[in-house]
Amino acid sequence: MSIRTNLIKIGWDLGGAHIKYCVESQASNIIWYDIIHFDFWKDYSKLSALIIDICKQYHEKGALIENYFTMSAEMCDCFENRSAGVKYILNQIKKIKYSSYIFSKSGLSKLDNKYKIYPDKVGSYNWYASALYISTLIDNVILIDFGSTTCDFSIIKNGKILNKRTSDIDGMLTGELLYTGCSRTPIYAHINQIRFGNRIYNIIPENFSSMSDVNIILGKLNKQDVYSKSSDGSNHSLLQSYKRICRSFGFDYNSSMKKLVNHLCLKIYDAQVDLINKTLSLHCHKYFRDSKYNIVGLGLGSKIIMNMCKQNRYDYIDVRDILNDTIVNGDYLSNLFPAFVLNRLSNEL
DSSP: OOOOOOEEEEEEEEOSSEEEEEEEETTOSOEEEEEEEOOHHHHGGGHHHHHHHHHHHHOOTTOEEEEEEEEOGGGSTTSSSHHHHHHHHHHHHHTTOSEEEEEETTEEEEOSTTSOOOGGGTBTOHHHHHHHHHTTTOSSEEEEEEOSSOEEEEEEETTEEOOOOSSHHHHHHHTSEESOOSSSSBTTSSOSEEEETTEEEEOOSSTTOBHHHHHHHTTSSOGGGOOSOOTTSSOOOHHHHHHHHHHHTTSOOOGGGHHHHHHHHHHHHHHHHHHHHHHHHHHHHHHOTTSOOEEEEESTTHHHHHHHHHHTTOOEEEHHHHHHTTSTTOGGGGGGHHHHHHHHHGGGO
């Protein structure tokens, strides 16, 4: 009687500031996952070693490991251009000696000499993996992935992905990509001065604070959920967030300023959410003027998207609810959704 080989799947989302991975095994119903802070622009030469280390951690005797990769780290300024970035990352993956597949708009392709992989079809297509998976669950939906750095809109109608974007510049031109996130984005990205009482407060255009500080102060994010570094490298405590925000306005924090700082943060928050809501409204009008649809939110800032949708009376489904229907404690997988869904998409191989 033959013994069935245990297949261990590892989905990877290689970003410029974080590497996210999700591990599933045929022999267990447990899902392992993590988000690793990785400054790709300076640590890029360590990529293959990191992947090998993770594979060894989860490898079992007699088991087979398969890796599935998507990426956006190719845009880092350590590379001459994005094509060079994709090629470098692919070469790093080849070094690991484990079976590996690369995700593109055409699906997953094995990384070996039999298949030619085109850099422009691979780089920054992690959003498409999420959209492809959601399209198998919901026919008419606008998927909003509000992460630490960006906000992606994926339009799915009658089970088909209608996005026009083929690159970041296309995504920004079509409004399918906003370079604004709930954590790493500087607070001066969408507003530069705020009136409070009879004074105008100007925001210093230095990276003294970020949207994670705004969202922690307003209670929109829990400090333990923020996986990106703070602007000054210290912790994400409420006190440190207040101090960083004050630094961005040119004064030091003391408790008597809490009301002022809360007001300033609310105005910054409103400016960002207003941009996202206006962009959503344009997509709704363009694609679903006369038909029913849902909004699905995912990513670190999905609860911010949920609150925005409820306020504006959109039919909303949180991806955490979808995950929790089948996966115990599936909430956190929303933060690394592309890595998670690559394991599921691999079932089509």
